[in-house]
Amino acid sequence: MTALLIGFGNPGRGDDGLGPAFAERIAALDLPGLTVEVDYQLTVEHALMISEVQTVIFADAALDAVEPFYFRALNEAEAQTIGSHSVSPEAALRLSRLLFGKAPQGFVLGLAGSEYGAVSEGLSDAARRSLDLAETYFSGWYDAQCKAAS
Amino acid sequence: MTEPRMIEISPVTRVEGHGKVTIHLDRNNQVAEARLHIVEFRGFERFIHGRLLWEVPVIVQRLCGICPVSHHLAAAKAMDQIVGVDVVPPTAEKMRRLMHYGQVMQSHVLHFFHLSAPDLLFGFGAPAEKRNVFEILRENPELGRRAVLMRQFGQEIIEATAGKKIHGTGAIPGGINRNLPIATRDRFLARIDEMEAWALDALALARDYTLGHADLVAGFGTFPSNHMSLVRKSDGALDLYHGALRAIDSEGAPIFDGVEYSNYHKLLVEDVRSWSYMKFPFIKALGPDDGWYRVGPLSRMNTASFIDTPLANDAHKALRAVTGGAPNNATLTTHWARMIEVVHCVEKIRELLLDADLQGTDLVAKGERRPTGTGVIEAPRGNLIHHYEVDENDQVSFCNLIVSTTHNNEGMNRAVKDVAVKYLSGQDKITEGMLNHVEVAIRAYDPCLSCATHALGQMPLKVELFDAGGRLIDNATRDL
Numbered sequence: 337m338t339a340l341l342i343g344f345g346n347p348g349r350g351d352d353g354l355g356p357a358f359a360e361r362i363a364a365l366d367l368p369g370l371t372v373e374v375d376y377q378l379t380v381e382h383a384l385m386i387s388e389v390q391t392v393i394f395a396d397a398a399l400d401a402v403e404p405f406y407f408r409a410l411n412e413a414e415a416q417t418i419g420s421h422s423v424s425p426e427a428a429l430r431l432s433r434l435l436f437g438k439a440p441q442g443f444v445l446g447l448a449g450s451e452y453g454a455v456s457e458g459l460s461d462a463a464r465r466s467l468d469l470a471e472t473y474f475s476g477w478y479d480a481q482c483k484a485a486s
Numbered sequence: 487m488t489e490p491r492m493i494e495i496s497p498v499t500r501v502e503g504h505g506k507v508t509i510h511l512d513r514n515n516q517v518a519e520a521r522l523h524i525v526e527f528r529g530f531e532r533f534i535h536g537r538l539l540w541e542v543p544v545i546v547q548r549l550c551g552i553c554p555v556s557h558h559l560a561a562a563k564a565m566d567q568i569v570g571v572d573v574v575p576p577t578a579e580k581m582r583r584l585m586h587y588g589q590v591m592q593s594h595v596l597h598f599f600h601l602s603a604p605d606l607l608f609g610f611g612a613p614a615e616k617r618n619v620f621e622i623l624r625e626n627p628e629l630g631r632r633a634v635l636m637r638q639f640g641q642e643i644i645e646a647t648a649g650k651k652i653h654g655t656g657a658i659p660g661g662i663n664r665n666l667p668i669a670t671r672d673r674f675l676a677r678i679d680e681m682e683a684w685a686l687d688a689l690a691l692a693r694d695y696t697l698g699h700a701d702l703v704a705g706f707g708t709f710p711s712n713h714m715s716l717v718r719k720s721d722g723a724l725d726l727y728h729g730a731l732r733a734i735d736s737e738g739a740p741i742f743d744g745v746e747y748s749n750y751h752k753l754l755v756e757d758v759r760s761w762s763y764m765k766f767p768f769i770k771a772l773g774p775d776d777g778w779y780r781v782g783p784l785s786r787m788n789t790a791s792f793i794d795t796p797l798a799n800d801a802h803k804a805l806r807a808v809t810g811g812a813p814n815n816a817t818l819t820t821h822w823a824r825m826i827e828v829v830h831c832v833e834k835i836r837e838l839l840l841d842a843d844l845q846g847t848d849l850v851a852k853g854e855r856r857p858t859g860t861g862v863i864e865a866p867r868g869n870l871i872h873h874y875e876v877d878e879n880d881q882v883s884f885c886n887l888i889v890s891t892t893h894n895n896e897g898m899n900r901a902v903k904d905v906a907v908k909y910l911s912g913q914d915k916i917t918e919g920m921l922n923h924v925e926v927a928i929r930a931y932d933p934c935l936s937c938a939t940h941a942l943g944q945m946p947l948k949v950e951l952f953d954a955g956g957r958l959i960d961n962a963t964r965d966l
Contacts, residue, residue, distance in 0.1 A: 348533075348548025376554070376652055380600055380630075381637045415620065434623040435630045455533040455548070 337485040339391040339478070340440075342373045342382060350456050351449025351463040354397040358447060361471050367478055378423040386428055387436035391443070391481065393474075394425035397463075398446025404466035407473065410442035445470060507924055509906050520906035522899050522928060531885045539565050539876045543657055546872070549887075554652065555589035555644055556865035559727070560872040562657035563861030567748070568876050569659040570853020577846030578661035583727045584838045585647035585656060586863070590726055591685075591831040592640025593866035594783075594824045597932050598688060599633035602821055606695050610923045632684045636828075639674075639681055643835065646670050661850035671839050678836045682797075685829045689801055692825040696818065697808070705908070707817035707901035707927040710736030712769065712779035713788045714893070716864050719744060722791030724802075724830065726864040732789045733769060733779060738813050741769060747862035750871055756888065766895050767888060778896035781868030782931060783823035788813040793826070795833035801826045817901050817930045824932075858884075865890055867932050891933040901927040 343359025345352045356374045363372040373385065378394070386392050398406065412429035423431075425444045433439040447470055449463035459467065510519040530549055537545055543562040547554035559582055566574060574582075600619050607622060623630040641651060646666060648654025656662055696703055716729035722743075731750065733741040742753060756765040757774050768777035779785075787806070793799040805822055808814060838844060861872045868890030875884035891898075905927040 346548060348545075374652065379637070380596060381634050381641060384634055384638060430620060431623070431630070431634075434620065435627055435634060455530045457548075 337369045337391060337482055338389040339370045339393065339481070340373065340385060340389040341370060341393045341395060342375065342378065342385075343395040344375045344377050345397050346376055348455060348457060350451040350458070351460050352397050352452055353457075353459060354447040354449050354463050354467065355395045357459060357463075357467055358395045358445065358470060358474075361467065362474060365475065367475075368482065370478065378425065378428050380423060380431060382423070382428050383431035383435055386440060386442075387432040387438055389440050390485075392429070392440045393443045393445060394428070395445040395447065395470075396425075397449050397452070399452070401446040401448040401466075403448040403462060404469040405448055405473070406444075406446045407470075407477070408444060410444055412439055412442065445474065507902060507928070509910060509924070511910075514912075516911045517903070517906045520899075520903040520924070522895075522902050531887065534874075534882050534885045537882050539568055539659060539874075539880050539882065542874065542882060543659070544653055544655055547653055553589065553593060553865055553867070555585055555648065555654065556863055556870050557872070558648065558654055559586055559657055560861040560863045560865075560870050561874075562659065563728075563863065564859040564872045564874050565659035566661075566861070567859030568856055568874065570856055571660045571851045572853070574661045574851055575846065575848040576843045577665055578657075578849055578851075579728075580838055580841060580843050581647050581662045581665065582657050584666070584835060584844070585644055585654075586727050587831040587834045587838070588640040588643030588647070590866050591828050591835070592637040592644075594828045594831075595633050595636045595640070595688070597866075598692065598821060598824055598828075599629060601932075602929060603629075605922070605926050605929070606821065610926050632687075636681060636684055639677060643674065646674075658850065660852060663849065665846055665849065666839075666844040668845065671844065674835070675839050678832070678839065682829070682832045682836070685825070685832045686797065689822075689825040689829050692822040693801070693804065696822045699818075703816050703818045706923075707904050707930065708815055709900050709904055710815050711897055711900070712736065712741060712772070712777070713785035713813060714769075714779045714781055715786045715789045715869055716747065716862060717790055718794075724786055724790035724793045724798075726786075726827070726831075728863075731862070734789055734813060736813055736815055738788070738811075741772065747871070748860040750860065750862065750888075751873070751886075754888070756892075764895050765888075765892055767893055768896070779893070780897040781890055781893040782820065783827050783866075783868075784814060784817070784820040785868065786864060787823045787826065793830055795830050795837070797833055798826050798830035801829060817927060820930045820932075867891060867894075869893055891931070894931050894933065898928055898931050898933060901930070 341359055341362055343355040343357070345355035347353030347356050359372050359374045362370070371389070410426050410429060412426050412433065415424060415426040415430040425442060429439045429442045447463070447466045449460055449466065451460045506523040508521050508523065509517060512518045534542065534545065542565055543558050546557040546561040549557050562582070566572070603622055604619050644654065645651050648656035649664065656664060712733055712735050714731065714733040716725055717723060717732045718725040719730040722732065730743070731745040731747050731753065732743045735741055745753060753770055754767050755770045756767050758765055766774070766778065768774045769779060770777065787802060790802070793802045805814065805819070805826065858875045863870050870890055871888040873886040874882055877883045902924055905923050909923045
């Protein structure tokens with residue numbers, strides 16, 4: 337299986353850094369077949385990277401997540417439009433299909449935090465709890481995906 | 487008779503961060519006032535307090551996920567002064583320039599192809615389901631592919647010069663921490679012809695749109711203003727990385743020229759207004775009413791005497807010819823100006839890649855420590871000022887930043903009001919297309935409203951309608 341995890345957000349804005357923090361933790365696990373990317377935000381050029389794998393997982397802080405996180409499959413048909421700050425995971429998938437003729441299976445991990453907006457480094461207690469639980473969940477999920485694919 | 491109403495558009499769609507537009511209608515549905523409210527985080531200047539000077543060029547990239555390189559370089563230039571270096575080694579300056587041109591190119595490409603193209607190609611009044619980048623890509627996927635590959639090219643240049651895609655460390659006080667290996671140079675050179683050809687195609691698209699819609703462009707957010715930017719000190723050429731400050735009035739007469747940018751605070755005043763968190767800078771000598779100015783690609787086309795790369799210079803002449811050589815004050819011409827800068831960046835990247843100094847090994851200069859330093863750069867959205875004081879423990883004790891969006895605050899507000907008066911006054915029904923005209927005026931400035939907080943679920947478009955008593959009488963929200 338070839339998979340891509342993109343963790344995005346701004347570590348200088350409190351819990352907005354949940355996505356990069358999650359990606360860094362997963363990168364340290366060195367899971368087979370998984371490429372990990374960290375970025376401030378999703379942008380249009382991620383579509384190229386996305387088009388080259390079988391599965392993509394987007395990890396970001398989510399204002400609408402109930403603690404500790406949600407994890408769900410994406411439907412690219414739900415993509416609306418894009419902005420340079422508002423390329424949604426669905427839109428990135430849709431761009432991949434429109435521009436490069438294919439799009440992988442997509443999932444989104446929305447991590448619950450509590451402190452956003454202020455210029456500050458470090459995660460809140462709530463965000464750290466989300467991170468711990470999400471790491472455990474994701475490792476198990478990914479392992480199951482690999483077994484199913486083999 | 488209709489009661490006075492207030493319409494809010496919040497946040498503005500397809501611009502960076504968050505903003506809110508309020509349009510006040512009088513009893514006859516005429517626009518009485520229109521304002522753009524910006525959510526600006528001033529906390530950064532406190533956040534940076536106490537940081538060591540060496541880490542500042544890295545930390546400031548947290549300000550913005552869109553243009554971290556601009557902050558990285560402006561801070562590094564300020565720290566050059568603090569470590570007593572007025573001129574960094576040629577390899578350092580050229581690596582920094584390469585990084586900067588890569589950033590400006592990829593930023594402009596995103597704005598043009600993916601943010602503004604739906605408005606330009608489908609018209610501002612088109613329904614939302616049509617006025618959408620996916621519609622453009624469905625009809626012309628090659629356009630979108632080029633944009634992605636041009637952005638990727640710019641991003642790879644940033645990685646090669648800054649070290650990493652985010653939180654780059656390339657520029658350090660006094661110089662740079664790497665040069666460009668030959669193999670990396672050759673990888674870029676192999677693609678530069680294609681980049682130039684695509685940049686010229688994009689330039690033609692923007693030029694043809696502007697000239698083909700002359701009446702719309704002339705009447706949409708067009709108003710006289712002063713313009714300010716850096717220009718090359720020796721001859722007034724466009725220079726996005728370094729130079730002296732030049733300001734001109736709406737007729738092209740000089741207000742100041744050749745000014746060392748470390749003296750910015752002697753020329754500019756940051757005004758405060760009760761209804762906005764963001765400051766309103768103006769030129770001190772002219773006062774707040776006459777001294778406001780614009781910055782950015784269009785302003786740079788107006789202030790620069792010429793462009794020192796041939797293809798961009800030809801395009802610059804064509805743009806200037808539209809107004810007979812006088813400053814162009816039509817907001818929508820900014821898209822054309824932006825594409826001229828893309829061509830310029832590609833030409834500059836080629837020039838630099840062919841320069842052996844990029845493989846030099848003299849990377850850092852040293853000097854006598856100073857207590858203060860100012861770094862100024864022409865970021866994609868316009869002039870960017872970083873000003874610091876550092877104490878004897880090498881810790882930042884003072885920081886002042888003026889970002890491009892702040893420079894343009896008054897101009898954007900004027901553009902919003904101009905468009906609102908033209909397209910909303912006298913109407914008894916506010917259509918989405920009409921509201922989008924207001925947003926188009928703001929988007930032309932490519933504002934960066936709050937820099938890089940963007941958790942999932944934060945970008946709905948919210949429209950609220952208030953009566954004369956301030957009661958909410960209608961609202962609508964849609965996800966974007």
